[in-house]
Each structure stands twice: as C-alpha cells, then as structure tokens.
Amino acid sequence: MVNPMAGEVALVMDGDAYALKLTLGALAELEEALGAESLVDLVERFETGRFRTRDVMALLLAGLHGGGHPVRAEALLSAEIEGGPLEAARVAGLLLARAFAMPAAAG
Template identity: 70%
Template sequence: MVNPWTGEVALRIDGERHVLKLTLGALAELEAGLKAGSLVDLVERFEGGAFSSRDVLALIVAGLRGGGWSGTAEDLISAEIEGGPLGAARAAAELLARAFMLPDGT
C-alpha cells in the first residue's frame, strides 16, 4: 500500500509493483536532467497538457529512484508499464502533484 501523504505512487512495471516517490534528492536529479527549464516549467507543462514522453520518463525514473530503485531510463525502454503510455503519464502526473501537495489536500 502506498502512502499518498508522503508522495508515494504505485506503478507496475514488467508485472512487478514499484513504489515511486519524489524525494528531495530525486527532485534535484530530475531538475539536473531536464533538457528544458526548471521543475516549475515541468509542472506547468503537465498542468497545461503539453508534456512530452521525455517528461513522463524522467518523472517515472526520478520517482523510482526516490523509491530506492537503482536503474536508469535505458532500463525502461523495453519495459511493460501497466496502462501503457497513458498509464505512465497518469502515474507521472500524480507523482508530481503529490510531491507538492500539502497534507490538507491543497
């Protein structure tokens, strides 16, 4: 079971359940790896529906790494993500929202 109040999101990859979380270290790694802009720009892209598959992959990798995974984006190229690209995008958006959500739900 994931704890949404700590920013956790569950995602099945190759049939295995993973808990993703954007820790401060994962966020810093994500921001360093962004090809364009900052985390604020990334949030704005998701809010406006203008995110790219690269954005989704970067968020999934950062969340996995924040959850203790030691892989890389290349490890996910041929992975089967439950729900396909849409499922990955939903998980990435939820992960990003939970990372900046206050405990009262705002």
C-alpha cells in the same frame, strides 16, 4: 502498498509493483535530466497538457530512484508498463502533484 500521504505513487512495470516518490534528491535529478529552468516549468507543462514523453520517462525514473529502486534508464525504456503510455503519464502527473501537495494539518 503505497502511502499517498508520503507522496508515493504505484507503478506496475514488467509485472512487478513499485512505489515511486519524488524526494529532494529525485527532484534534483529530474531538473538535471530535463534541463528545466525550474520545476514550475515542468508542473506547468503537465497542467496544460504540453508535456513530452521524455518528461514522463524522466519523472518515472526519478520517482523510481526516490522510492529506492535503482532502475537504469535503459531498463525503463524497454519496460512494459501496465496500462501503457496513458498510465505512465497519469503516474508521472500524480507524482508531481503529490510531491508539491500541502500535508494535512495534524490535529
């Protein structure tokens, strides 16, 4: 079970469910992996549909690491993602959206 309010997103990989999250460390890993000028560039690529498969894979890997799952890049490359490439892209986009969403005000 994932907690969307905490920025978590579910991914089923090789039949196992994972909670992914972009922590600050995971975001730093993501910037390094993609060589992005800024995370805003990455967000803009997703918003405009100009993202690449490499972007999706880097986001998923960073999200796995941020969620506490020490998955290696090689394992992710050979993994069977439930829902295929479209689900992988959806999860990656949702990870970005939830990482930068403003939390609801407590009242």
